[in-house]
Amino acid sequence: MTSAPSGSPLLSQLNETQAQAADHFTGPALVIAGAGSGKTRTLIYRIAHLTQHYGVHPGEILAVTFTNKAAAEMRERASHLVPGANELWMSTFHSAGVRILRAYGEHIGLRRGFVIYDDDDQSDLLKEIMGSIPGIGPDTTPRTLRGILDRAKSNLLTPDDLARSGDPYISGLPREVAAEMYRRYEARKRGQNAIDFGDLITETVRLFREVPGVLDKVQNRARFIHVDEYQDTNKAQYELTRLLASRDRNLLVVGDPDQSIYKFRGADIQNILDFQKDYPDAKVYMLEHNYRSSASVLKIANKLIENNTERLDKTLKPVKAEGAPVAFHRATDHRAEGDFVAGWITRLHGEGRPLTEMAVLYRTNAQSRVIEESLRRGGIAAKIVGGVGFYDRREIRDILAYARLAINPADDVALRRIIGRPRRGIGDTALEKLMGWAREHRTTLLEACARAVEDNIIDRGAQKPVEFAALMGAMSEAAENYEPAPFFRFVIETSGYLDLLRQEGQEGQVRMENLDELVNAAEEWSRENEGGVHDFLDDAALLSSVDDMRTKKENRDVPEEAVTLMTLHNAKGLEFPVVFIVGTEEGLLPSRGALTEGPGAIEEERRLFYVGITRAMERLFLTAAENRMQFGKTNAAEDSRFLEEIGGEFDTIDAYGQNVEYRAKSWKTYRPTVPAAGAGYSSPVKNTSPLTADMAYRGGEKVSHPKFGEGQVLAVSGLGERQEVTVHFPSAGTKKLLVKFANLSKA
Ligand SMILES: Nc1ncnc2c1ncn2[C@@H]1O[C@H](COP(=O)(O)OP(=O)(O)OP(=O)(O)O)[C@@H](O)[C@H]1O
């Protein structure tokens, strides 16, 4: 490795390996390292260094991150380091997809004005079609079907691929039925000139594959590509990245396999482990120092993650001193747990700790309510990231549906949502007739409304749909000519929605205020962005997804000075001086679902806990409840097995903050039904569980192979006869070998 250019003021703010990675100029590179080791920092400095030292134009640089929040943060940090930073392309995979499809989607048959369907729109559409698909019974939910679609798209599978897939059943449906559902869903969606979230990636991939000229153009805008959190990419995102990087090959990815937490959404940890296979000339940089957390926090993190069997062993040494010990508290119930957290926040705040420096993390959104209540009682402001967001509220969704239909007259889903809000005297029978006519004449529902009188589509009250169509015509015109904020004002008034809310009393009042907020949000948006109603809708659709940026709109009443509440998933990549992780119990962390799924799922939960722990910079509190209300019933809870794994490394404190002795509440009594043969639960007691006893090799171990020589085990998978190891041999590269035949020996 070359050493970093000395004297660079930028690189002097990095350690030696970080500086080498930041100085990486052309070709592929991988930064693989543990939490808080400065991966994101290195990525940003690399971008700055590219522009300042190597003269790369900011307009040729792309950086992809996982959430809008991370992208915004990156943009903010880059703005201080890179002249011309506003020309950098920094976005999530999804918003990159929107941008590319808006510009070039016509090449693959997307008509101008296409809209983006979110989860709820998807469900609406599925509800419409599922009744008519043979093989789908009444107990199948749209949610299940969405899951099937989501996974298929994450894996770049078409309906035909699904029909041919290896499993006879997909989420309980015969694969032919699942494939047929997928096929019909796609056809209907296309007919309505809409795309869904998965399409933002898969359609972009298709565009790049089918129209090389477009790929080439986009590549000019992305000569240097960066991906943060690469361990959580799925197949579709992987392929998108691969295609983008295929010409110039300037691809730098950073990630940490121990923080892969989106397997349930199709993320494939193999993408990062195989990077060197895909790019044999890749430079690899390993960072070994954690700059974020106190030594006592880091110790717990390291100790916990060592319990995962399928992992690449990495070193992570603290830079910071020991600091305050990590504290654990077991409360009598979930309310007492909330009060404990509120009590500590009050105390720390009283000692001068700003509320913005504290975060409460939980496994499921449902846990937030009790915590919120405790904080409210304690007079502590809190902002919640995620949960039921602003853009998920009924009245907001209604008005956005008007806007969508105004822009895209083919959006039947939007039309059906709003035609009865407010009531316009168009009943179900009339609607059925209109739909039938539209289907027959292969046109849109809105067209059917417009022709209701002329073509005698319904018997009585045919004037009503015609009026509705005229109203939508006026809105379409407004959408063309108005800025988003005045447009929404126009829609809210002319639609009759305001009158509807006036009749709803107190609740209507709250909803009206929310609509006010929508107008404010649109105004704010226009101050920060260029574009019209359409662009605003794109952004709103992206915000209401997986993401967390909606926080800002959702917490308008919350003062800036507030504690952050969010799920462990949403906390990825962030850091806070003080962190509380609540609900460290069996059935929550690890989750109930993971308990029945087996060892792979438990390992993912362990990684999630690892992510949570490593957010803490100075102080970490872990809490559990002895009794917890879930699904309306209060049950005795057991401590998380993960607590036993890190046992002895934390102080147990009582409600008054006094040290007490930790007495483990054994989780062993809580074991669910035994999973299928071959699987087992990793146990806190080393080498007694079927899994660990069975493992011939562990990540990080040195081995030797008769042909390839000495190497290091990167990952181990499978059990017994089918156990495979991924080994990196300095002389032969990375190989995946079946242990049974590999003739490996321990070096
Ligand atoms: N060389 C350094 N000198 C000073 N501070 C550093 C250095 N490297 C990293 N840091 C700080 O350590 C913290 C963690 O860095 P960063 O967020 O980049 O880590 P990361 O590896 O991306 O973490 P994660 O895996 O959680 O995403 C940040 O506050 C960062 O500014």
Ligand SMILES: [Mg+2]
């Ligand atoms: Mg990071």
